[in-house]
Amino acid sequence: MNQSRYHMNIGGASILLLITVFALTVFAVLSIRASYSERQMAERGRDAVERYYEADTKAEEVYAKLLDAFLAAGAGRTAASVLEAAQLPAEVMAGAKENRIIYSIGVDHNRTLRIVLELSGEECQVREWRLISAASGSYEEEIEIWDGVFTN
Numbered sequence: 345m346n347q348s349r350y351h352m353n354i355g356g357a358s359i360l361l362l363i364t365v366f367a368l369t370v371f372a373v374l375s376i377r378a379s380y381s382e383r384q385m386a387e388r389g390r391d392a393v394e395r396y397y398e399a400d401t402k403a404e405e406v407y408a409k410l411l412d413a414f415l416a417a418g419a420g421r422t423a424a425s426v427l428e429a430a431q432l433p434a435e436v437m438a439g440a441k442e443n444r445i446i447y448s449i450g451v452d453h454n455r456t457l458r459i460v461l462e463l464s465g466e467e468c469q470v471r472e473w474r475l476i477s478a479a480s481g482s483y484e485e486e487i488e489i490w491d492g493v494f495t496n
Contacts, residue, residue: 392452396475399451403459406436406447407470410461414468423463444471451475 413430414421423440432438438447445461460472 395452396455396457399449399457402436402449403447403457403473406430406432406438406449407459407461410445410447411468414463421463426463 409430409432410426413426417426417429423443423445427438427440427445432447436447436449438445440446443463445463446458447461448456448458450456454477456476458472458474458476459470462469462471
């Protein structure tokens with residue numbers, strides 16, 4: 345008797361299903377890691393902006409103190425006398441040079457907010473209000489690179 349049985353080969357389908365599940369799992373893990381990295385980058389950006397505006401607020405307060413001291417000093421004032429009369433906080437790095445007052449406030453470990461005020465006659469003008477990088481290199485620096493030759 346010839347009985348025909350239909351046998352289903354489930355080996356190929358199982359392998360295809362396992363490969364599909366594995367690929368989807370890999371993509372899910374990669375997606376979660378990418379979103380975590382994006383979140384960390386967004387938090388770092390938010391923190392940097394917050395630190396900048398905190399430093400900017402301090403710089404505005406220092407500017408107000410200097411302006412008050414400038415107006416109170418009257419005639420014959422110098423940049424050094426205005427700076428001394430303002431009694432700035434210790435964390436503010438300030439100096440007087442000729443008719444200019446230069447002060448800086450640290451934003452973070454790498455950036456500083458630098459402000460330059462110019463005193464002339466009856467007005468105190470802001471000449472510079474800039475965020476600068478604390479670590480800056482120059483193109484004149486020479487870096488020793490191995491040329492591939494061993495010397496004894």
